[in-house]
Amino acid sequence: MKGNVIKYQRDNIDTDVIIPGEYLKIHDYAELATHAMEGLDPDFHSKVKEGDFILSGKNFGCGSSREHAPIALSHSGIKAVLALSFARIFYRNAVDGAFLLPIEIDENAYQNISEGDEIDIDVSLNEIKNITKNQTYKMKPFSEIIGKIIKAGGLFKYKPD
Amino acid sequence: MGKTLFEKIWDSHIVVEKENIPSLIYIDRHLVHEVTSPQAFDGLRMNNRAVRRPDLTIATMDHNVPTNDRSLPILDQTSAIQIQTLEKNCKDFGIKLFDMTSPNQGIVHVIGPQLGITLPGSTIVCGDSHTSTHGAFGALAFGIGTSDVEHVLASQTIWLEKPKSFEIKVDGKRKNPHAVTAKDIVLSIIKNIGTAGGTGTVVEYSGEGITDLSMEQRMTICNMSIEAGARAGLVSPDEKTFDYLRNRQYTPKNYENLVEYWKEHLKTDPDAKFDKTFTLHIDNIAPQVSWGTNPGMTCDVTESIPSPEDYSKNDQNQKKAAAKALEYMDLKQGTPITEINIDRVFIGSCTNARLEDLVEASKVIKGQKVSEKVRAMVVPGSQMVKKQAEEMGIDKIFTNANFEWREAGCSMCLGMNPDILSPGERCASTSNRNFEGRQGTGGRTHLVSPVMAAAAAIEGHFVDVRNLDLN
Numbered sequence: 001m002k003g004n005v006i007k008y009q010r011d012n013i014d015t016d017v018i019i020p021g022e023y024l025k026i027h028d029y030a031e032l033a034t035h036a037m038e039g040l041d042p043d044f045h046s047k048v049k050e051g052d053f054i055l056s057g058k059n060f061g062c063g064s065s066r067e068h069a070p071i072a073l074s075h076s077g078i079k080a081v082l083a084l085s086f087a088r089i090f091y092r093n094a095v096d097g098a099f100l101l102p103i104e105i106d107e108n109a110y111q112n113i114s115e116g117d118e119i120d121i122d123v124s125l126n127e128i129k130n131i132t133k134n135q136t137y138k139m140k141p142f143s144e145i146i147g148k149i150i151k152a153g154g155l156f157k158y159k160p161d
Numbered sequence: 162m163g164k165t166l167f168e169k170i171w172d173s174h175i176v177v178e179k180e181n182i183p184s185l186i187y188i189d190r191h192l193v194h195e196v197t198s199p200q201a202f203d204g205l206r207m208n209n210r211a212v213r214r215p216d217l218t219i220a221t222m223d224h225n226v227p228t229n230d231r232s233l234p235i236l237d238q239t240s241a242i243q244i245q246t247l248e249k250n251c252k253d254f255g256i257k258l259f260d261m262t263s264p265n266q267g268i269v270h271v272i273g274p275q276l277g278i279t280l281p282g283s284t285i286v287c288g289d290s291h292t293s294t295h296g297a298f299g300a301l302a303f304g305i306g307t308s309d310v311e312h313v314l315a316s317q318t319i320w321l322e323k324p325k326s327f328e329i330k331v332d333g334k335r336k337n338p339h340a341v342t343a344k345d346i347v348l349s350i351i352k353n354i355g356t357a358g359g360t361g362t363v364v365e366y367s368g369e370g371i372t373d374l375s376m377e378q379r380m381t382i383c384n385m386s387i388e389a390g391a392r393a394g395l396v397s398p399d400e401k402t403f404d405y406l407r408n409r410q411y412t413p414k415n416y417e418n419l420v421e422y423w424k425e426h427l428k429t430d431p432d433a434k435f436d437k438t439f440t441l442h443i444d445n446i447a448p449q450v451s452w453g454t455n456p457g458m459t460c461d462v463t464e465s466i467p468s469p470e471d472y473s474k475n476d477q478n479q480k481k482a483a484a485k486a487l488e489y490m491d492l493k494q495g496t497p498i499t500e501i502n503i504d505r506v507f508i509g510s511c512t513n514a515r516l517e518d519l520v521e522a523s524k525v526i527k528g529q530k531v532s533e534k535v536r537a538m539v540v541p542g543s544q545m546v547k548k549q550a551e552e553m554g555i556d557k558i559f560t561n562a563n564f565e566w567r568e569a570g571c572s573m574c575l576g577m578n579p580d581i582l583s584p585g586e587r588c589a590s591t592s593n594r595n596f597e598g599r600q601g602t603g604g605r606t607h608l609v610s611p612v613m614a615a616a617a618a619i620e621g622h623f624v625d626v627r628n629l630d631l632n
Contacts, residue, residue: 010485011478012356012455016596021575024196025225025239039598057478059357062390062455063594064575065290066197067306088361088392089290093306145182155308155320156204160182 001101001123002131003051003079006044007115011057013040015064015090019072032068033075050077053121055105055113057083061090067097074099080121082128082139084110095146098154103128109137123147163430165326166397167363170301170427174284176318183322189283191313192269193220193256195247196577197288201311202250213317215255219278222247223268225577226261228540228567240578254314265410267543267569270294270511274380275545277409281398281423286313291511291593293386296395297379298402299427301363303393324392325436327362329354331370333444339521339631341448343378344513344591344610346370347385348449350441352459359391362437365429366396370443376405377517384512385593388456397428448626450498451595451608453486458595459608460498462625468494489597490605491585498623501607505588506537506618507600508564508611510574513591514542518611519550523558524631525615531563532621538565538580540572564618576601589617 017039019032026032037044054073060083061069070093073081080101081094094102103121109128113119117132121139128137142150152158164172177185191214198220205212212218225240227233235241244261251258259265265272270291273279279295285302286292288310295302305319313319329350335341351358364386371379379396386394396402403420406412413419447461460467466487471494473479487494492501508514508522519539531537539559541547547569550556556566573580574592576599582588584603591614592599595606609617612631616624 009478010482012482014455014594014596016575016594016599020598020602021577022581022602024577025237025243027199027242039596039602059360059390062356063290063387063596065288065292065304065306067200067308085357085360087357087390089304089306093308096306096308155312156208 001079002118002120003053004049005053005055005113005115005117005119006048007055007113008040009057012059012062013056014062015066015069018061018069019066024066024068029071029075032072036072036076045076048076048078051079052077053119054078054081055083055110056081057110058085060086062087065089067093070094070097070099082109095149096155098150101150104140106138112137163433165429165433165435166299166365166395166427167301167326168433170282170284171323173282183320185318186284186321188286188313188317188319189217189280190278190285191218192273192285192287192292193218193310194224194269194287194289195222195243196224197307198250198310199243199246200307201314202254204311205254205314210315212254212256212314217317218256218314220247220251220256221259221266221269221272222261224571224575226570227578228570228572228580231261231568237579264544264548267545268511268514268571270384271515271542271546274298274376274405275409275543277406277412280406280413281402282427286319290387291384293391293393294380294384294511296383296386296393297376298406299395299398299423301393301395304387325362327359327364327391327437328435329364329366330368330438330440331366331443332368332440333370333442334373335443335446337627339524340612340627340629341446342521342610342612343374343381345446345449346441346443347382348451348456348459348608349446351385351389351456352449353441354389354439356388356455356457357390359386359389362391364391364394365435366394370441371396372399375517376401377515380515381512385456388593398423448610448613450613450623452490452492452498453483454489454595454597456593456595456608458483458486462498462613462623464498466492466494466496466498499625500622502587502622503535503589503607503617504586505582506535506614507540507573507588507590507592508538508614509540509542509572510592511542511571512593513611514540514546516546516549518591519546519555520553522611522615523555525612525626525629526562526564526619527558529562529619531618534621535618537563537618538567538573540567540580541569543569573600575599589614589623
């Protein structure tokens with residue numbers, strides 16, 4: 001899975017900046033996506049491309065249980081969020097609906113991947129290749145069950161063995 | 162080895178448990194509101210599924226209801242649609258709904274305990290992160306997203322990896338419990354352990370500092386567990402818990418038998434081990450005021466705004482975050498907290514809008530007027546809280562002081578209804594999150610107790626409320 005990186009070098013990106021409360025009334029996902037990250041980066045909607053990734057620090061997605069957060073990112077074209085750690089409800093929501101991959105990375109990847117870098121994520125090898133910089137980083141493997149739910153396309157499509 | 166309270170509740174709710182996969186957990190109560198449920202009901206319809214236990218599912222509208230005159234039409238069309246959608250969904254699926262005209266309407270985490278729906282030892286979920294509030298009654302209560310809402314509606318169960326256990330012990334006695342409140346205790350905890358300090362855990366709050374608290378104060382503590390990243394927070398039930406829930410509208414008929422069972426079973430065994438522990442001594446803690454853009458960025462009212470270097474000596478990211486927060490908040494390092502002028506005051510939210518909160522705040526303002534530079538509002542947590550306060554004459558104390566006295570809802574806690582800050586406005590707020598834009602784009606939030614918010618409304622800036630006569 002290849003794409004370019006939009007980097008926010010900060011911890012605690014919360015659900016209120018990912019999708020501000022006033023937009024939680026919007027039922028249409030495409031419209032919701034036009035407001036993604038608006039609380040932090042008003043240019044996000046104009047710069048994001050289909051297949052991009054977000055890179056950020058610790059505790060990504062802290063705050064509210066709004067599933068609108070991964071939905072707004074997903075419908076903006078974001079395929080994965082790479083972060084040092086995730087708030088648990090965001091992580092769970094991302095997996096439940098298979099909206100995007102929440103990928104836990106280490107400090108090495110966080111520091112070395114820059115805004116705009118093209119990277120290739122290989123979930124089967126638990127590897128992230130930085131095509132722009134010709135580097136390779138490890139990602140934290142998904143637990144078995146999370147991997148299966150993601151592969152199935154979400155909680156409701158997953159059938160236990 | 163003994164078990165913790167959390168483990169006991171967990172074990173008694175397992176439907177399926179296998180190695181290496183999450184457990185399937187039974188849910189006793191499912192609380193539903195208008196914002197995180199529409200897609201879940203759509204999903205049920207698409208798959209021809211019914212609600213498995215409508216009798217264990219309770220709905221209300223709180224997040225985007227207007228807090229002005231209820232007889233007026235809702236001007237915001239998207240809000241109106243969301244509210245009508247919940248009405249239709251509850252009707253179609255046979256769910257009890259406390260709508261905008263119901264005397265039981267209110268913030269979902271205020272009405273659950275008030276109606277006796279929240280019970281010790283039970284599992285409670287809701288599509289809202291502050292579901293942790295119900296843990297004050299010794300329930301395992303946590304927030305979920307909309308996919309999980311659909312899963313619970315359809316099956317009354319949820320898949321969950323067993324969280325770790327975290328004991329937060331609150332030791333000692335506050336010297337001035339009217340001025341140093343439960344809000345100050347929980348803000349102190351988050352300041353110490355950080356906004357991710359509880360990630361992946363269920364917190365059990367214990368110690369004299371917790372057992373001393375009333376049920377409403379314990380709710381304030383458990384409410385903000387999520388702000389430390391914890392999935393849930395709970396307190397072992399005691400006589401205060403049992404008294405609170407006795408004779409409520411939905412208290413079970415066999416209540417006294419339940420109480421006997423709870424007394425015996427709902428406590429952590431003396432030899433139980435927690436995965437993690439933290440102790441806070443509260444003998445000398447001061448009233449707290451948040452200065453930054455997450456609840457961990459908080460200091461004593463007697464302190465000054467820290468410099469980014471003082472805030473974090475070693476972590477570059479933290480330093481940068483503090484610098485960004487000061488910029489957003491338009492604050493300068495070294496400014497005494499008591500010299501920060503405010504424009505707005507919001508007394509409300511699932512954290513601090515219960516009767517006791519309003520009573521305590523009213524003591525501060527009695528016979529005084531809100532500063533001319535400040536617009537202040539009280540939004541009771543539920544219509545029942547509002548009615549009780551009005552019967553006590555509390556509303557008059559607020560309105561005589563030029564506070565707005567409004568109808569129940571989440572209101573300015575999250576800026577979904579017309580109650581929002583204008584860009585640049587600074588608010589002393591009794592809510593739970595000071596994230597950028599939380600109370601309206603460009604709004605600046607300081608998290609404080611109801612007593613501090615009330616005092617700030619009168620003075621126009623924060624004050625050390627320990628110097629006020631609050632008895």
